[in-house]
Amino acid sequence: MTTIQTYNLFGEVGDLPDVVHCETIEARSRLHDWEFAPHRHARLHQVLLLQCGSGRMTMDGEPLDLGENSVVNVPMGCVHGFNFTPGTTGHVVTLPVEILDVVLHPAEGLRQVLARPAVVSARPNVVNTIEQISINFARRDFARAQVLRSLTGLLLGQIARDLAGDQSPAEQGQDLLARFQSLLEKHYRDHWTVADYAKALAKTPTHLSRLTRTATGQPATALIEERLIREARRNLVYTNLPVSTIAYELGFKDPAYFSRVFTRATGMPPSAFRSKSARP
Structure with missing residues (x-):
């Protein structure tokens, strides 16, 4: 590969059409034989929750092992690739940068913390928030967008708190x-x-x-x-x-x-x- 591919969702170049996107790891992995070549997202931030199974990934050239109950923070522009064990389960939450502008207060410093690529253990509160995002993403109820924005702000705060604890x-x-x-x-x-x-x-x-x-x-x-x-x-x-x-x-x-x-x-x-x- 002579150039690093830039996508919105892997393999797609169109704009993200929703407030947030949430899908299972297996939904897209099955289409790509459980392997994703190194790529980056120009205007998207991703949070990946691996619940069962395992895999390996690279983030900005650094190889990392992924085990059960792992959370991966992938900031905008970070070059990353995955190789999952077939049958691995979990979720991928994809956030447009505009949502970060809405839910993150500049003076509180969360952006600086969230700009760090990292893998951390999945705390129960983070797992619960991602599962709630998945449930509400699939629904078409009244106030769906507001609920997803609020859950997104909660998730980013929880991830930032965990990342800051590693500093x-x-x-x-x-x-x-x-x-x-x-x-x-x-x-x-x-x-x-x-x-x-x-x-x-x-x-x-x-x-x-x-x-x-x-x-x-x-x-x-x-x-x-x-x-x-x-x-x-x-x-x-x-x-x-x-x-x-x-x-x-x-x-x-x-x-x-x-x-x-x-x-x-x-x-x-x-x-x-x-x-x-x-x-x-």
């Missing part, structure tokens, strides 16, 4: 710090407090500050102020904007208060900092 404390801390830094870039002009960032990250302010102090040597409050001051420095050095305009653009309602904050952080008022920076 070391250091890895979890790095993920949380990256999410905090991403939020800081978006909201430093809004003057969010530590409590605001902690709420968006589903953590306590104490936990967030402990994390930033461990990682950077500074509490979260210092990092928040430092980001504002760094932007103020840039504006003072590289623009001719009046100090008052810079203050307003950075979310300060009172330019005098901005000057006091800047002076406390740098040891000199904004006008003096600009004059010093302009000297040859």
